[in-house]
Amino acid sequence: MRIGLLTEGGYPFVRGDAGLWCDRLVRGLGRHEFEVYALSGGPRHEEAGLVALPPQVSGVRTAPLWTAVDDGVAHGRRARRRFTECYEELAAVLCEDRAEGRTEDRAEGRAGGGTERGPEGGSQGPVERPASRADAQADRFANALYGLAGLARDEGGLVGALRSEGAVRALERACRAPGARRTAREARVTDLLAVAAHLERALRPLSLDWYEPDGGTGTGAPGTRGLGSVDLCHATSGGVAALPGLLARHHYDVPLLLTEYGVRLRTHYLSSQAPGTPADEAAPAVRALLAAFHGRLAAEVYRQAAVITPGNTHTRRWQERCGADRDKLRTVHPGIAADGFAEVGDGPDGADPRTLVWVGRVEPAKDLVSLLHAFAEIHRAEAGTRLRIIGTPAGPEGHAYLGHCRMLAAQLFPDEADGPHAVGCNPVSFEEIGGPEAPTLAEAYAAGAVVVLSSVVEGFPAGLVEAMFCGRATVSTDVGAVVEVIGGTGLVVPPRNPRALAEACTALLRDPERRARLGAAARARAQELFSVEQNIEAFHGLYLEIVARSPVRRSALDAAGDPLPFAVPAEARLPGRWTGPGTVGTAARRVPGWAAGAPVRGTAAPGTPRSTVPAAEGAR
Template identity: 35%
Template sequence: MSEGTYPFAMGGVSVWMDQLIRGMPDYTWDVVTMTVDGAERPVWDLPPNLDQVIAIPLWKPAPAAKAPGAGFRTPYGLFLEMVLTPAVMGEGSAEFLRVLEALFRYARDGGDLVGALTANESLAQLMDAWDGYRSEELNLADAITAGHLMGHMLRPLAEPPVRTDLTHVAMNGLSTLVAMAAKWEYGTPSVLSEHGLYLRERYLQYVNEPVSHAVRVLLLSFFRRLTGAAYVAADRIAPHSSYNRRWQVRTGADPDRIRVMYNGVDPSDFPLAESEPDEPTIVFMGRIDPLKDLHMLLRAFALVRESIPEARLRIFGGVPTGNESYHESCLALIDELDLEGGAVFEGRVSAPVVAYHAGQVVALTSISEGFPYTVVEAMACGRPVVCTNVGGVAEAVDDAGFIVPPRDHVAAAEAMTRLLKDPALRRRLGAAARHRMMERFTLRRSLDDYRAVYEELLV
């Protein structure tokens, strides 16, 4: 279960999901994915043991507002009270989980949960609750916007619960509602993975969302409560780094239910690079997304070119729907920094290994990550990496590359320049990278860890 990933999009989470399904052919899988409007089409070749793909389009046309029936007003009032009341992260998570279950039961008993959220009575209830708990103003337009958005986000509670032996959620957030519903209806055990930190990424996202301050406060408070409730609902929590584990514990997760599960790659898919390109080349491999902070990468590369004028930057990866304006801003920055011809967007590549073999150095300048495949794949190819210190990146790299602070393009440029100018250092770090990957981050080890967790819960 995930938001907007497999099999409708590429990226690290999709790679991980495909690995799990193909790597356990003795299991039959269903995939549930939150999509935009239901018009998406698979971009992956589906494995034979994938039985069905269930899409839940969050943004399909909402039903007309409908007066809420009996059983809605009380749980919605508790929902608003908890969302609008400031609290220490993790406090009240079990109570919020019970509130979500009450809203789910309302929908299962025939109530129109999505339509109720934009009914006049519910908008009035929202505004009254806001006045009781918040000092800033929430006007009617804001209330309508908030009710509309909340209806889309809670839509999974209005869908028929999935019936499986086990649910495995790829990320915290809205997709955990599907696992909660299965547990409430059928008692299904669940595993929750977290690649990046979902709540942190929502805070980063909503900085630039075109909504009012009041709506932003309401939505972020909802995500904060939902994140804590998901930690309570999960039978096992499987973060992809110790970094994520620390944050989960700090935000209310039970440490006894947490098991760190690193991503792994198949070494045969990422053979050791036997040669280097003729020109000094830096490679980026990944989706074109603000979280990857390609602006920082381009600014760093501009400094690299000052000392190595013949250097090149090759950026491999597709532009996800909705990120077109970010891609355009990167192209504009290339013009502004006079990097045309030196920095090139190559688009999607037939296989990631092609990208890693195309450069001497692989760079990742993200502002948020979990445990990125890009880093481990590049290490498998024997390429030294320059990465920002976010998520589990430093755990992956250790002494096999350079770790620099996020948003520090000067530090990144210094590390890239040093590597491009020192072939012996590249060889030493590349060999260390390959050894570290083989020792710790193979796909076989990752699959064995997940199988052990599944079997533990399915007893």
């Protein structure tokens, strides 16, 4: 089958953040054909180029999110009016409280029966009564979003319209309208400009030419035809990266699989409150409106996705809280290559029994300060112990934090004139991977008897899994998915508690048999749950499951690849009793009261294998 892989700032760029697991997935599923649609997050991605791609990748199309390319589209009066109506409706939903409608009569009118008017004043047919006002708001957001997408498709792009003064004025009218939330009503002109600029960046995928089945004229390798012709869209993260899959689902009924190893909505919430947030995005009105937009977008992606695969239970709980249907959720743990680490676990234990090791990116969230205070207690209780902190600073903030930790270590452990350490030797060392004592990551884990994780914020602790592959006993703080990963194979303590951390580490340092027992159990657990093979097989099964219950949208083709006229009965393209219950085509979904009859040629009955269904199933 043909898979459209949707990424943002990761694979297939050389400097991609989350490219490794995507590369392993693509290489492990050589029986499928992949087309990669990548959104680059900055100039460094474009300048570094792409990684070497396997032959099953038939094409790559890229688009920058960090800069807007003027499409040169000038809208006429009717298109401008259509844009204003859709954009103002989108902004109105963002300005409302999530639990209430914009106004009482608007919410009741949307929730009642009758006929709704579309963006151009045309009738869209009867509207079903939503279960709640929250559902009505979700429908209005979706209608406005797809209305903008339809306008971009008809006119050739929305870059100029989204950056225009009309967009800012439409946003201002929505903020000043009756029923708008207080923070929205207090928005200043600078706040409106910041929100409009952020929405323009987030909605850039609407203007891409990635969706037509014939491929359009976008940048990409030969053979890339467009998302409208793939069998399945696999978005490797939520948010803006999933927006192209959302549009392919809307325009061409292409099923969407969403994978989130870290909830993008949660990342947005945390980044908007971080100390380094730009001043124009730190205002209360800006934060409230952008949080509302990303929350609505996440809910719509969750609603339209056929299957959602969180990487752990922690992410799963976040997705359920943000509106994901529990029946769609399938936990698929990340696959981590165990080759180099397995050699450490298989070989003899040559680690210093008095050494603790911490490995990771140096940043405040890792709470190395608590670890240093805990080690001060360990060092007093167990003379001769050593702490090796092995990691690279994460950006300017990480370098500043590393300097602070070095100063703290010098204060906690002044040079000793005698004893187990000579003058000038500190029991705490700060190193980087590739140094003389830790040439590789596996050797870094192998250097210690106990591996420590002291974070206060953590998603999926990949470093902990690597230590488990090495057969090391671990002491970790109870954050993120740590308990799910560790199970009963390590010690877990509360975060920001140096005393508890010190007691757990001391207990393992004093009991070598317990360390060996926990290390062996950790290694067995990692091999069973977190290997690359289990990850690939899980996604292969999900691909088959989703496609098996989705209609084929392509027209029937002959041996030369040309369309076969009259290969599909005319009634297969019409709603009504000819359309079987297995069809989820647009016509059947939009016309109420259609009779479910027996499947005909070009229609799949429930449970019918996809390979036995004629290629014209679900065609319009």
